[in-house]
Amino acid sequence: MTNRWRNRIGMLLVSTPFLMLSATGCLAAKPTAAEPGDEIQIEPEAMTALNEMGNYLRTLKSFTVSSEMSMDEVLLSGQKILLTGTTEYSTRLPDRLRVSSKVEGLDRDNEYYYDGKSFTIYSNLDKYYATFEAPDTIGKLLDIAEDRYDVEIPLRDLFYWGTEKDRGEDVQAAYFIDTSRINGTPCKHYAFRQEDVDWQIWIEDDDTPLPLRLVITSKLEIGAPQYISTMTWNVAPQLTDSTFVFTPPEGAHKIEFAVIDDPEEESTQQ
Template sequence: MHSTPLTLALCAALLAAPAVHAQDASASTSTATVEPKALAALDAMGKYLRSLKTFTVHGDSTLDLVMEDGEKLQFPGTVDYKVRTPNGLHMDIKTDRKERQLFYDGKSLTVYGSKNNYYATVDAPPTIKELLGVAADRYDIEFPLADLFLWGTERAPTSALKSATFVGPARIGGTVTEQYAFRQEGVDWQVWIEAGSKPLPRRLVITTTDDPTHPQYASTLTWNTSPSLSDANFTFTPPKDAKRIQLVAVDVPAAGDEEGKP
């Protein structure tokens, strides 16, 4: 099948988790089920993530897809991030069916498909935080594990939570963690946070509850919080014979709209 620019863009969402950060902040909460310990853990995790200047993270992920007849299929894959705040990001997604890379250097965003050797480059805003919004709103690109970049900011409001519970201690890949469970409109999610002075999320499970089949996304995370990264990690150099195509915006302004309006 011939690849279109939109197909190339949307593939970045293949292993994207249902968002746990973008719910209505006015959603009602119940003080009886929102435990202060769980909220404090989220706050500590968010502050620590936002304090990191550079990091790499590898996610071993699975995604449930539901067929039209209700049969549920599970697809494994990996996602790797190299990040240098505020304006350097490289993402590498691999599944049995797709391989995609994304490069961002604070000036441009490039999506590259290595199997078909197609790439698309567009201008980008100056920070990763702004990039997430532009990529989603303008190009319908959802970043896998996007909450890693939003916890600890105003875009991850705890006021959206209907319940928040400390489950108990657990080990993830030999790391001692504390497991927490949260509920908000349409989504149940769990996070295993590393115990101690580095409260990193080590595992994330998200269940879509407004779908009767309750599909899940799960990812186990491996971190390096002091990697050696350079400009080359975030700069795309087209391979030989790579073909440039257009990354199509999902909402093109109609004729007569104000010039420059998003």
């Protein structure tokens, strides 16, 4: 599995309604696979549910999300190794964010802080941290972090659903699968297909249409590695300013972010 794919799925990937939204095709009751010659369907109900979820997420002023995830690591031999981890999100719109992300087996235990003025990543494993001056909204932060510093924040696509970056036009097939329960909560299960990924999502069947589970399958990686996240939400948390402020612990070492594709640096080199 490439580092690029690891980074993507380590963040709850999906660039359409969710980064590159994908999900594995556990489409048992419906004609899923879309074999050559099969008719490709986009069911209006599935797209409507996705839009309603995105619109609801955009109404939230603050929330916390706890994600239990598992992901495939594909060895050179082709064997799949299952890795597990957690991501904890604390958010206050428009300019406060804190994320803790751990993946067992990948030596990843990072914390991300955004206090409205600066953004910091801290590694609990080696005690290094780096900071850069941040813009005034989470949306702008996500763009700068990726485009300038090659940093993809876990679960970032929670902020893309329901916006102009919600690339619903990339969906090639969309189906309603069935009703079910996630941790006792009634939800509706949908499956979607895109050119490079398949994905499934379970949306709470209530007036609070939250995403409760996401399954993503890469169609481009050898072995079709899969990512699964099950989410628990609190849409009325008590969050203070101190929640989002990074204070270097004793023994922590500051380093600098490496800037990628710096126009000034590129011009100088030329």
